[in-house]
Amino acid sequence: MARLKCPDCPAEVVEGDLVCKECGTLLVGLKQPVPWLEPEAAPGAGSVSAIGGGSVTVAEPVVGPEPVVGPGPEPKSGGEVRLEPDTDPDPARDPDPRPGPGPVRGTTPTPLPTTVDRAGVLELRFPDGSVVVRPGREVVLGRDPQLCPVTAARLAAYDNVSRRHATVGLDPDGTCWVRDEGSTNGTFVDGRELEPGERGALRDGAELRLASDVVAHVRRMPDNPGGGG
Incomplete structure (x- = not known):
């Protein structure tokens, strides 16, 4: 039933x-x-x-198909994916591109300091004559004729000046300087004593003193091969 x-x-x-x-x-x-x-x-x-x-x-439950993932960028060597940067930005897409570094308006570049004019030669005016130093050259100041052939004749009468007292030089860029060579009674620039081996700058018009009383005035003169002694 x-x-x-x-x-x-x-x-x-x-x-x-x-x-x-x-x-x-x-x-x-x-x-x-x-x-x-x-x-x-x-x-x-x-x-x-x-x-x-x-x-x-x-009926069986309906299961939809799995989503299909499209191919991505192929990795380069080592399995690393690199995105190339945009090397040519479009100003239309970036209405306010950041400017690169440049000079600031309203400022004046600071010139490099120099001790003297870069033209001409350096002249040391001693009481009994002058010593000329040309660009790229050095002159040793002292009483020894072998060590100081240029200045020995002028400084021989000063017993307080060392046999090899100081060195004066003029660099190719126009920098004038003097270096104390371990003198007994010291080397002075505008009243300041240099340490042994110290190199001090010489400006145009400076006063260079060896020991207590041998004074030379620094002058910058035109490059005249016939000048100096």
């Missing part, structure tokens, strides 16, 4: 019943008992048997 159920409630009825015993629904006329179905199986593929024969197919 087939299993049936009431059309208005879940009560089971028997074929031939006229009234549902649970809700009182008439089972003749317009309303008829319906086949009894077993509870649905768990979701999954396959089918379950229905009361009264046949089967009910349970």
Whole structure:
């Protein structure tokens, strides 16, 4: 005998019943008992048997296709991905490009300090004559004729001047200087004594003093091969 159920409630009825015993629904006329179905199986593929024969197919859950990822930039050697920088920026895309470094308006470049004019020669005016130093040359001041052939004759009378007292030079860039050579009584520039081995700058018009009383005035003269002594 087939299993049936009431059309208005879940009560089971028997074929031939006229009234549902649970809700009182008439089972003749317009309303008829319906086949009894077993509870649905768990979701999954396959089918379950229905009361009264046949089967009910349970559809599988629909799974959409996996998203497709497009190819990315191919890595270079070592598996490293490099993004090339934009070496040609478009001003239309960057309405306010940052300017590069440049001179600041309203400022004047500071000139490099020089002690004298770069033209001409250096002249040391001693009381009994002058000594000329040309660009790129050095002259040793002292009383020894072997060590100081240029100045020994002028300084021989000064016993307080050392045999090799100081060296005066004129660099190719125009820098004038004097260096004390470890003299006994000292080398002075505008009243300041130099340490032994110290090199001091000589400006145009400076006073160079050897020991206590041998004074030479620094002058910058035009480069005249016939000048000096």
